[in-house]
Amino acid sequence: MWRTLLAISSTLLMIGSIEAAQVYKWVDAQGVTHFSAQPPTTGEADALTLKPAPGISGSSGSSSGADAVNNPQQQIIDQKIKQEIKQTEKQREDYCKSARTNLAQLRNNPRVMVEAGRGEMRRLTEEERQQRISETEFAIHKNCD
Template sequence: MRFMFLAGGLLLALSSTAMAAQVYKWVDAQGVTHFGAQPPQGQQAETVNTVTAPARPAAAPQASPQGEPAAAPDQRSIDRQVKQQVAEQEAERKRYCETLRTNLAQLQNNPRVRVEENGEVRRITEEERQARITETQEKIAENCN
């Protein structure tokens, strides 16, 4: 029984290519492009690939009047989730940029910056402050528009 289905499927698949006729394309003396099953006499013609894409399944979404495909309900929920994630990432990036700009202002306007390391508070040197200013400016240039 499986052999019958396999043989039938194979014959069906091969029959579409066997029935496909050769199509020729040529341009006449007036510059008009022609297509035909027979090449013209005394004129060069090229063959056209007639393999077509498979037909769309009946359940495929059709295009809406605005030109956008009508999305399935689950696709709409996925789109909504992705948009929400993008909005959250953008909000997080804005908060990060705001923090960077605040830190840069503090570093530039206050020569006596203190940091806490290993539970101890110490004042950073001028070289450390300048390095942090440069690093912060680079981060702002990379991440903030």
């Protein structure tokens, strides 16, 4: 969910520097609404055309893309967004690496032990192990590919 909020907030912050840009809106299988500059690889998306943000009061009636680029506040916002995107990408890479490692462990070890509570360990049944394998494969496919 935090990825969705980050994507939406990043999109909204960057709108000020976008001149009539194309944005796609779609709802995933979990019912979460997404906004992106690229359409989703699968499924349908609504194409939205964004209009330039209204000018700041007290400024001249016409604004150009160069004004947004030269605006120090906009540059600070852009820099923060880039940092957030880098941080999110790093977290996604770490998650994917961990998920792939877990999947390899689940596939290669039929006797997987998990914590059962109070520090006790128990062995996963074959059915539970297969369920975790399919859940991990789905998560990797959804978030990493």
